[in-house]
Amino acid sequence: MQLFIRIVLTACFSIGVFGQDAMLCMGHYWTEDEANVMMKRFKSEWDDLSSWEKRADQIKQGIIEGMQLSKMPELSGNFNAIIRDKKVMDGYSVENIAIESFPGFYITGNIYRPTDQKDKHPALLCPHGHWENGRMREDMQIRSAVFARMGAIVFAYDMVGFGESKQVDHDIPIALLLQTWNSKRVLDYLISRPDVDNTRIGITGASGGGTQSFILTAIDDRIKVSAPVVQVSAHFFGGCVCESGMPIHRSEGHQTNNVEIAALCAPRPLMLISDGADWTRNTPQIEYPYIRKVYEGYQAEHKLEHVHFPTEQHDYGYSKRTAVYNFMAHHLKLNSKTIPYDKGYKEDFVTVLPREELLLFNSKNPRPENLLQGNDAVMTYLGFNGN
Template sequence: MILLKSLPHRACLFALALLWITPAVAEYPGRGPIDAYLAQRTATVESRCLTEPLTADQWNAQRPELELQLRDMLGLNPWPERTDLKPTIVDRMEYDGYAVERIHFQSRPGLYVSANLYLPSAGEGPFPTILYVCGHARVKEDGVSYGNKVGYHHHGVWFARHGYVCMMIDTIQLGEIEGIHHGTYSKGMWWWASRGYTPAGVEAWNSMRALDYLETRPEVDAKRFGVTGRSGGGSYSWWTAALDQRIKAAVPVAGITDMRNHVVDGCIEGHCDCMFMVNRFGWDFATVAAMIAPRALLFANSHRDRIFPLDGVIRTYQKTTKVYEALGALDKVAVHITEGPHKDTQALRVGAFAWFEKHLKNSTDEIEEVARKVHEPQQLQVYVDGIPADQRVTDVQEWFVPQPATAKLPTEKAAWGDLQADWMSQLSDIPGATTNLEGFDLQTVKEVNRQVVAGVVFQTLEIESTSPLKSYVIAAVPQTGKPIDGVTVSVGSPDQENLQFIVDGKTIQYNVEKDQFAALDAVAKQIAGKSEAVLFLMLQGDGKTRWMENVKETTHLRRRLHLVGQSIDGMGVSEIRGLLALIADRAEGLPAAETVRIEASGSAACMAILASLGNPDVSLALHQLPADLADGPILLGLSKATDVTRLLALAAAEHALTIDSSESESAQKVLSAAKPLGWKISAE
């Protein structure tokens, strides 16, 4: 979560002044259509989220599948192994009415979690126990991070002084060991989405393992677990309570709103990656909240919270109550709204305290004592002798979500069929991988410009879709007086300020700013006299559909697409696939041809493979294949399901295929397997 002091008038539009200096932003013609498309997709997501009446039987029947989907979107399917926690109590300190233990444990080997455990000094246990998950409070002095648990320690003190055990755990972003939450937010780590990784999954797992540890403590009543936290901690409270039935009462504070606030109103710009699942099943957030039913749940929020606006919170609450009502548990869900901005206030805290008193202690007594900060950061530091040398927190994104095993290609045809079917099945749940993205199908072609250069007709073609988006193709058709024999679809790839196309292995540059080929005469000369037309396809977000010149704005548009369950590269695959379908249907406005070839480079080469699967009449010429899908294309969950070798093998089994194999390990593997399997593949 990024905390703000002020924001522009539009709800949640985050200026990011703390991170990036924002220059004057040029808006391109593609911005309006992508905004309209995102609003359309948001409406579709909303229409599928708890809009119909349901019964308890209906909810109970679908909940197991929903839990699997949520685990998958958090990178927790399959569950990680519950390895030895190796808990270490660094020391114990006694204070007035409570004690604090400084603790660390490992939720997975090397995934250290630093924590403070607050224990009552009086009363007989076992006690009801609160897991407090912390928001983004930076507590750092002289280069030493003391962890966000320090910033919220007054909560732990209050709970312990009032008869609760309370464990407060650091996050991986602002803990004593400083990991990363900002992968797609500001660091360009788009491969997180392809890998199916989100720090939300790590925080949920750390929370669940904290409960595992707490169950071993004699002071803890494991039948009376509660979870709370605010801001980022509010978000982790949702994930944890949704996935772990041990939680009996939850108070997520300022940690949820709905898709409309995030995508249409722009709140996503104020949130880092820990707030979101990799949403390939297209959920709205009320579904996450409903997973807690019928257990005790209090929505807590301030009325002027700019990054969790009240209208979205109330919409989420209202949808969630439908499930509670179906389960006969309306008395277990409530909303607590206080005056104020996005801030940790006494009014919010008192509501949370009262909720736990009621549902974990069966008490409705007035809350008389407020929570106050009393400790210095050094008193609560866990790693007093330095960060553990074997920690794997700072690179958790590299290994937390399991990836496919190294592909082994068969040496006999008989073994290929089942393997091919399995690999295709793995792709079927990836949005855009094997079918067009929902709501985005190319339809009709219209010529918007024409010029003739050196015997070649250049037509700018605008292709309408089922959405507000349009696609653009420049058709280059040689004037030979004879019908053309074939069509090459050259897929554009970004190259700094230009688009790069490849035709017959030669690079062609298109200047995006000037909206023209860098050397039009040379392009015409290359194509003139050929018996084939070339269709230069500009993918969404590039060329004529370019959104913004500003990296920040473009970044958050891509993140919006991810949140509605899609991706810019998934759109590109759909565009290639859609153009192939229009060519096959001999759509008016496109050159008619008997043969079709796709030529593409880099990540666009893998996009071309995906678009052509199931269309064996298309041939492929692929250049500079990526070494790893971390280099693209980025489709939600793609590299969790497949890799470059698998994609190339699937293509070789269907298509006549030419590849540039000079530096590609995947290409070498597929070339070696091609002859015994009868694949038509050659290397340049």
């Protein structure tokens, strides 16, 4: 949490660098009272499926235009994937991977795969939040391994500036764009694999990983199931530049928040996980009822689930993971019976690996020679000219 606070403060400092602060909605942009009133105002602006879809289109365009997604290069394939060091575990395997996000910029992570011999598997994107060790922390490894043993191909990948993704700083002003684009490229890559069933693709992450989950889900219908954990809030817009450092919530013609962005998942399956010790504490009263109204318009209430842990804190701990296991198993047709169960799922078959075994690049395996290095180099390449 200390790391998260440091990044929040850094992000706030970075707003002026990008020069879009007039339209930014960052951190605790509204009070809880203000957010309650705003959600009622939002609801007054639509009253049926047709009027919601008109609003939804405006929100989606606001995200795409606000993060300047059109500046990203048109790519077809060209992942130049580097995969090394396969480790076979109990019912799953782990490999270290990098794919090219755009020429000279790499996404680093790990691929977890089931050891069964099926031709096609569902796939899961697993972004992470602002915690030390990122994709290599214990809870991230555990959930990735469990999903793999259940039958999914899982790509756990670094936030920019975390783990092995050190080509730019995490507080680069276009962090939100880079992370969304990285998620899209991970999705592109998974769908390109011959062992992936592209009709069964899910995404889940907590905190900043939850933000990455609901933003990609909002703008890319190829995500079929989404479970953002401890992040969807009416009053909190994400405290980091990677979540709200570009104007995706507000423009001259509209105002929205992360509740409505998450609702763009409808009518696809969506699970909200909330707790009593962070900005999701009001989800049972505020955020969930609003999103449920959207799902009612599609006659799809059964595809929306919400689990609230009033005595828990901001994490992706055991109780939250196991709720998502059942949700993903149902909607992605995973086999949850491959996981030991005794009054709850048993995760002790997972081998938590040391950081060194999950790293792709080292003295024996150097980084590619075409690397763009530094904030200015990446921003200039993408047409932001380092400003």
